[in-house]
Amino acid sequence: MSHDSALLMVRERGWSSGLRNMLRKENGTWWRTKKCWVQILVWLLIANGIPAFILWIIPLIDTGSPLPSGADGLEAFLSILGPAATIGVLILAQSIIVREKQLGTAAWILSNPVSRAAFVLSKLIAHAAGILAIIFVLQGLVAYGQFSLRDGELWPILPLAAAIGLQALHMLFWLAFSLMLGTFFRSRGPVLGIAFGAYFVQEILGQLEGLVPVVPAYMPTKLLALCMPAALGRPLPTVLPIVSVAVSAVLFVLIAIWRFGRQEY
């Protein structure tokens, strides 16, 4: 047994210590397992299934009606993707941190040269990337193909990308929120309960815009309402939800890092 001089030491220091290795591991849970294919198939069905039904199956059944256009599919696609992705993210994210705490693997990881910020950020980045790629980019491309095929010409890609980008930001908000909750609790119940509670409360508040005039404008639900105008290339009525959701997501991540940094293992 001897020290091997051929080995090159890692260079990461401070908050980024261990980040690269943690990211490699976390990415592996998305891309080197069957989970990847299962997620692709499930989200293909959820996000593109109903638009496909509207665009391709209904015309076969109801031959008397005028042919649907790509825009009909777009409306279905965007109205399903946002809420479904949120619910999916809340279910997926509830255990990201809590599971590691329960299993004791968090304590083992933290006995290595890994900063607590790197632990939290690796979870956030890897899961955000996985969700973004499978639920938003891939499904967006399939939807883009469907709409273009239906209309017989290529759709303008940038407006659709902008709309999907807004939905992705919405997803990031809920992912960061769930992750933050995971740093406060040691079991999944409160994480899932609070996250779903918050989601449904802001959905209800969003419906009460006339009664509570100011608050709903900041709600993430209002971000989803911007997606359709964005996809059609129309000017956005407000950017307030974009700013508030982005700022809140960053805040949640910072709180998660602070909280995780204070916990004892």
Added chain:
Amino acid sequence: MEWVIDIQGLSKSYGRVKALKSLDLRVPRNTILGFLGPNGAGKTTTIKLLLGLIRPSGGGGTVFGHDIARQSIEIRRRVGYLAQQPRYYEHMTARELLRFRARFFYRGPQAAIESRVAETLELVGLDDKADRPIRGFSGGELQRLGLAQAQVNYPDLLILDEPAANLDPMGRRDVLEVMERLRQHTTIFYSTHILDDVQRVSDTVAILDHGELVAQAPIEKLLAGSDGPVYTLVLQGDPSAAYSRLTSQPWVTGIQVGQKNGYVTWQVSVSDEEAARAELLRRVLAERGLNVLEYGRKKHELEEVFMQIVEGGADVTR
């Protein structure tokens, strides 16, 4: 002397419960320190404080000169740690787990990392199970994997929390053998309550009780006892005349008489060891009809010393 671990006044409280009370402890380089204490004495708390897994309530210390509260990442770069109840990613194989841990320290080249992993698996005798998922490992295999993952970065300090707990005698022997092999490369700080193991491999012993350090000394010093040199004899025959002759010697401070398998036993406490070595046996053998079946300088068993210290009343060697 170069101290690997140097802590002063370290304390940890959980609410009103004081898990560790002002601990002072120094561990020299390239030694094996057995950290002893009954359950709940504060051993694991101390280890977690050294690794930055928990924060001290008071006091502080350094490991390799790095502050345990503020520079724990730097400390962990030079440490290998085996937890009391280690938990790993069970879907990983032993090789994958070691590779994962190795990459916290090394960025390449891949072949050198793989070689290090293979070498470490061989060291703990897991090379034939390297590609099996961890979830199927027995307790002994898990413990050996724990040692392997702690060792894969060739740490300057190995911190082992109850490394031989829950192992059968063969497993314990294997773990101790691995520790023996590692001692030439690294300082080992390990907690245990298996006193035989401590006696076998440790250079120094620290005893913790109710969150307080009650003894720290080289193992020989601890085993020599604190009540002066004592010689033990097992005798056959009537020892009364020899008893009188011995008690009249100025260097004999006391004789404790007992029985063992029908024979008389003496524990002779002496004040002058040189005189005892030269005279004691000779004076006993001078008595006709008295046979000496066993004779030797008493060496305390660690268990005896430990019980004396923990149950109170013994001199504390610090």
